[in-house]
Amino acid sequence: MKILVAEDDQLMLKMLEFRLKKDGHEIVVTHDGREAVAKLEEFKPDLVITDIMMPYLSGLEVVGAVKKKYPHGTPVIILSGMGQENVVLEAFQLGADDYITKPFSPNELSVRVHRFDLSITK
Amino acid sequence: MSWQTFILHVFTYGILLYSILLLVCYVCIGAFSISETRTYLNKNSFTDYRVLASSTEAPSISVLAPAYNEGTTIIENVRSLLSLHYNNLEVIIINDGSKDDSLEKLIDAYDLYRIDFFVNAQLATKPVRGVYKSRNPVYRKLIVVDKVNGGKADALNVGVNIAQNNYYVCIDVDCVLEQDALLKLAKPFLENATERVIAAGGVVRIANSCQIEGGRLVKVNLAKQFLPRVQTLEYIRAFLLSRMAWTRLNGLLLISGAFGAFDRDIVIKCGGYNSETVGEDMELVVRMRRYMEERDEPYRVSFIPDPLCWTEAPSTFKILGRQRNRWARGTIETLRIHKKMFFNPNYGLLGMLSYPYWLFFEFMAPIIEFFGTIGLIIYCLSGPINWSLFMIMLGVLSIGVLYSIFAILMEVLTYNQYKQRKDILRLVLVAILEPVIFHPFVVWSSIRGNFDLLRKHNGGWGEMTRQGFATEKKTVTKLL
Amino acid sequence: MFLAKLLILNEFLPVAYFSRVHYQVIVMLSIAGLIISLLVYMLFYMYFKSKHEKKHDKWRLISDLLIHRAVFYDAEEEDIDETEAQAAIAATARAKKLMHNKHSRKFVTGEILSAKKNMTGTASDNLKQLYQQLGLDKYALKSLKSRLWHIKAKAIQELTVMEMSEYVNQLYAFTNDQVELVRMEAQTAIVQFNGFEGLRFLDIITYPISDWQQIKLLQQLAHVPPVNISIDGWLRSENNSVVVFALKLARNYHRFELHDDILLCLDHADQNVRLEVINYLCEIYTDDTTDELISRFLKEDFKNQLAMIKAMQNIGSEKDILFLLSLLDNESHEMKLTAARALAKIGKSGLASLQGHALAKSYPLNEMVLQIKGELAA
Numbered sequence A: 001m002k003i004l005v006a007e008d009d010q011l012m013l014k015m016l017e018f019r020l021k022k023d024g025h026e027i028v029v030t031h032d033g034r035e036a037v038a039k040l041e042e043f044k045p046d047l048v049i050t051d052i053m054m055p056y057l058s059g060l061e062v063v064g065a066v067k068k069k070y071p072h073g074t075p076v077i078i079l080s081g082m083g084q085e086n087v088v089l090e091a092f093q094l095g096a097d098d099y100i101t102k103p104f105s106p107n108e109l110s111v112r113v114h115r116f117d118l119s120i121t122k
Numbered sequence B: 001m002s003w004q005t006f007i008l009h010v011f012t013y014g015i016l017l018y019s020i021l022l023l024v025c026y027v028c029i030g031a032f033s034i035s036e037t038r039t040y041l042n043k044n045s046f047t048d049y050r051v052l053a054s055s056t057e058a059p060s061i062s063v064l065a066p067a068y069n070e071g072t073t074i075i076e077n078v079r080s081l082l083s084l085h086y087n088n089l090e091v092i093i094i095n096d097g098s099k100d101d102s103l104e105k106l107i108d109a110y111d112l113y114r115i116d117f118f119v120n121a122q123l124a125t126k127p128v129r130g131v132y133k134s135r136n137p138v139y140r141k142l143i144v145v146d147k148v149n150g151g152k153a154d155a156l157n158v159g160v161n162i163a164q165n166n167y168y169v170c171i172d173v174d175c176v177l178e179q180d181a182l183l184k185l186a187k188p189f190l191e192n193a194t195e196r197v198i199a200a201g202g203v204v205r206i207a208n209s210c211q212i213e214g215g216r217l218v219k220v221n222l223a224k225q226f227l228p229r230v231q232t233l234e235y236i237r238a239f240l241l242s243r244m245a246w247t248r249l250n251g252l253l254l255i256s257g258a259f260g261a262f263d264r265d266i267v268i269k270c271g272g273y274n275s276e277t278v279g280e281d282m283e284l285v286v287r288m289r290r291y292m293e294e295r296d297e298p299y300r301v302s303f304i305p306d307p308l309c310w311t312e313a314p315s316t317f318k319i320l321g322r323q324r325n326r327w328a329r330g331t332i333e334t335l336r337i338h339k340k341m342f343f344n345p346n347y348g349l350l351g352m353l354s355y356p357y358w359l360f361f362e363f364m365a366p367i368i369e370f371f372g373t374i375g376l377i378i379y380c381l382s383g384p385i386n387w388s389l390f391m392i393m394l395g396v397l398s399i400g401v402l403y404s405i406f407a408i409l410m411e412v413l414t415y416n417q418y419k420q421r422k423d424i425l426r427l428v429l430v431a432i433l434e435p436v437i438f439h440p441f442v443v444w445s446s447i448r449g450n451f452d453l454l455r456k457h458n459g460g461w462g463e464m465t466r467q468g469f470a471t472e473k474k475t476v477t478k479l480l
Numbered sequence C: 001m002f003l004a005k006l007l008i009l010n011e012f013l014p015v016a017y018f019s020r021v022h023y024q025v026i027v028m029l030s031i032a033g034l035i036i037s038l039l040v041y042m043l044f045y046m047y048f049k050s051k052h053e054k055k056h057d058k059w060r061l062i063s064d065l066l067i068h069r070a071v072f073y074d075a076e077e078e079d080i081d082e083t084e085a086q087a088a089i090a091a092t093a094r095a096k097k098l099m100h101n102k103h104s105r106k107f108v109t110g111e112i113l114s115a116k117k118n119m120t121g122t123a124s125d126n127l128k129q130l131y132q133q134l135g136l137d138k139y140a141l142k143s144l145k146s147r148l149w150h151i152k153a154k155a156i157q158e159l160t161v162m163e164m165s166e167y168v169n170q171l172y173a174f175t176n177d178q179v180e181l182v183r184m185e186a187q188t189a190i191v192q193f194n195g196f197e198g199l200r201f202l203d204i205i206t207y208p209i210s211d212w213q214q215i216k217l218l219q220q221l222a223h224v225p226p227v228n229i230s231i232d233g234w235l236r237s238e239n240n241s242v243v244v245f246a247l248k249l250a251r252n253y254h255r256f257e258l259h260d261d262i263l264l265c266l267d268h269a270d271q272n273v274r275l276e277v278i279n280y281l282c283e284i285y286t287d288d289t290t291d292e293l294i295s296r297f298l299k300e301d302f303k304n305q306l307a308m309i310k311a312m313q314n315i316g317s318e319k320d321i322l323f324l325l326s327l328l329d330n331e332s333h334e335m336k337l338t339a340a341r342a343l344a345k346i347g348k349s350g351l352a353s354l355q356g357h358a359l360a361k362s363y364p365l366n367e368m369v370l371q372i373k374g375e376l377a378a
Helices: A010-022 A033-043 A059-069 A085-093 A106-121 B003-044 B074-082 B102-110 B151-162 B181-191 B226-248 B264-269 B280-295 B317-337 B345-382 B388-413 B421-437 B439-479 C002-012 C017-071 C082-089 C093-098 C102-118 C121-133 C136-144 C149-161 C165-170 C172-176 C180-203 C211-222 C240-252 C256-267 C271-281 C289-299 C302-315 C318-329 C333-346 C348-356 C365-377
Strands: A002-006 A026-030 A047-050 A076-080 A098-101 B061-067 B089-096 B112-115 B128-134 B142-147 B167-171 B196-206 B211-213 B216-219 B259-263 B299-311
Touching: A002 A010, A002 A033, A010 A026, A010 A106, A010 C017, A010 C102, A026 A033, A033 A047, A033 A059, A047 A059, A047 A106, A059 A076, A059 A085, A076 A106, A085 A098, A098 A106, A106 C121, B003 B226, B003 B299, B003 B345, B003 B388, B003 C149, B061 B074, B061 B151, B061 B181, B074 B089, B074 B102, B089 B102, B089 B151, B102 B112, B102 B128, B102 B142, B128 B151, B142 B151, B151 B167, B151 B264, B151 B280, B167 B181, B167 B264, B181 B196, B181 B259, B181 B299, B181 C211, B196 B226, B196 B280, B226 B299, B226 B317, B226 B388, B226 B421, B259 B264, B259 B280, B264 B280, B280 B299, B280 B317, B280 B345, B317 B345, B317 B439, B345 B439, B388 B421, B388 C017, B421 B439, B421 C017, C017 C093, C017 C102, C017 C121, C093 C102, C102 C121, C102 C136, C102 C149, C121 C136, C136 C149, C136 C165, C149 C180, C165 C172, C165 C180, C172 C180, C180 C211, C180 C240, C211 C240, C240 C256, C240 C271, C256 C271, C256 C289, C271 C289, C271 C302, C289 C302, C289 C318, C302 C318, C302 C333, C318 C333, C318 C348, C333 C348, C333 C365
Parallel strands: A002 A026, A002 A047, A047 A076, A076 A098, B061 B089, B061 B167, B089 B142, B196 B299
Antiparallel strands: B112 B128, B128 B142, B167 B259, B196 B259, B211 B216
16 A cells, blocks of 8 residues: 655654555655645555644645545545644544544554555455 | 043043943843753753643633735745644734735635624724634634734734733744744743743744745754844844843843733733834833732743744844834833833832843943943044053953853853854854944944934924823723 | 943053053953853864764664664564563664763663654553663663752653653652652652552642643543542642642543532632632533522622633523623623623524624624624534
């Protein structure tokens, strides 16, 4: 599966990349919201994983951009330190498909990513 | 003793006393700044600001950004304000009657529509033409206000009226903020259980020659041109030394209008920004402090030394001269409005130390320097040529240089924004050149500010006083 | 400036020419000396700092490697036994060497901490092991004994983030430490290790808990399983900040059974406590709650009055309509607007009585009604 990851924390980004590659996915990493939206066109990912608090464009705007571009495909998983109810609700209202709060378990992420994989192959 | 020698003696001893006091101030500022900075850095070294970003209990903040003819950059600037790391936030852009297409651009870019909004005019302002919000839920934090032009103070007052939150942060829309700026600025309001924090100031740094992309600072560079470079040094000296020291004493009088946080409730109670003065940022802080002193409530004005806000400094003598002229007028006007506090023990440290310091060393320094220099020149020309005059000038200047070098050292030891050794050496060179090339110009601009104000007095004094006192009266009645 | 005048002064004083020159030279030399020594110190400092920073890349490489291996080492998946797992996680000799140097140790510790803060589950457990195998816990323990408050506080925080629960006993004593930062970190630590039970320190603390600390504690509690501990004792604490914190707990964890106890706090002497009670009642309420608020309305100051009416935007019902209508001619616009909004949120009957009010046709209420209708539609 082709996954686009947007995350501004270097260490986190590296670990996400490492883990998801190990699971056999093709990964493109981006360091902020603007870069993520720009890469969308060129990379055409099957899944987007994004942080919320990022430079230039927030993760919620990334969700908006993905959903506008691919109204029916390309699910988005939010991976954020913000667990406040209003933020989570807003993310889902904007069309996010899953929401994981940090601190998170990489194993759990892997399973959640896999779920979206199955839905595509079906 | 002839009368000439007598006058000369009085003059000399007066100046001597003044110089000793100034030197004492330098030393004290240095010492207090070191201790405050050290405490802050130690505390800051293990503070996790993310706690605030992800908590539902974080205080709500309104960001107020007045804009006047900023059409070329406003879209990007607003976008970067919206991406600031803070959840409980509303961003209020106040279009102060811009003559360009700022408003249309905003409406277009953010899909705005005019909403019905009752403006609770707790502060009197120029009329509001409309309040706009976005149809797109991603921009739910954004509010755009369109109003009749009335200047910065008036625009900020409109913002204060419209803001819904307990605290507000005012910023210049062309400033570049660090992502965590609000988290850091909000913290002082939560820290103190015994004193009420009424305002928190932030550092403003010079952004000239820095690499800025999409409203965000990518790389810090030392300004390439001479003028912005000297101002870099000036700002380091002012923020890292002077304001830190005053914070230690809880006697800070000035929070830069470009970046500061305020308790909205108290701002409203003491009447908001004064649009009659060009120094509305300083005047407000002084008035807020005065308000708290008069009610005898324990309070504090806090200050965050982290470099969080970057702004473009004037790079021509013309604009710089105008700015310094304005600053001088702002200082005088503020001091005049609050002259009641001068050595008034009822106002504690504020009346006994902060106010006199500003009067003697911020307002009078340029005047004394100006006339002192003229006096020296006359003395030098009238008598036989005195070789030691050369030494005298050198001595005066070198103490100033010493103070600057100390400021640069503090910068290197703390935030060290200019990583290259070359840049630091350039700053040192600037510190040596400043007293000769830059400082006389600043003094001259201040003198012109004084002169402009005086001329206004003689020409339109009646009108000025009436308005000036009217505002004061309004404030006083609100205090009672 | 100072020097200048001093020297002019000399012109008029009967001082020998020689001593005047001598004096000037000494003053000048000492200023120059000070400038030069500051500059030299600065240059040396920069030199050593850049030397350290050059090593950062190397350190980052090593620590990233360590963290990767720890985080992604999955014992079940690779089907090897416990001891081998230990060995794989174990740091290389090279990494251990890094631990002897203060700067590199600090760097690696920082990287492990920031990874740990983002992880849970196996990954987090593995990071804990890595931390201990590098012996970093021993260094933190040593720092606990430091005389400098910030080193002590930092060490407590480090042990907390790394979940070194075996050292919890050494931290209790710090929860009422005289240095605020130390007791804050210690309180956070106890809550991390003992969950809600750890809040027992609230019984004894004499210092106020700042809002910042309350936010931190609530955040920490969010990561532990909720337990129904008894809060009502703290509601009667002499320490007002403890009462406020207890109220926040009751609100966050929806403690309905405390409703009546908390209602009593509406008559508390401290204004902030009463405000927090109103915030609680805004979420946990019964049919009579608004009556209780209304009966105390006139006794409150403006800020709390406003908070009461804001609460009624949530919990108001038809029986409150008359009271809310009476606020529409309040002298404060903010109060009018809040009351009007509360009316509108009660439902059709509320909105109808708002629009039917005598003042509703004229300014300012007409504009307020328009705004509120817009808000409801959005």
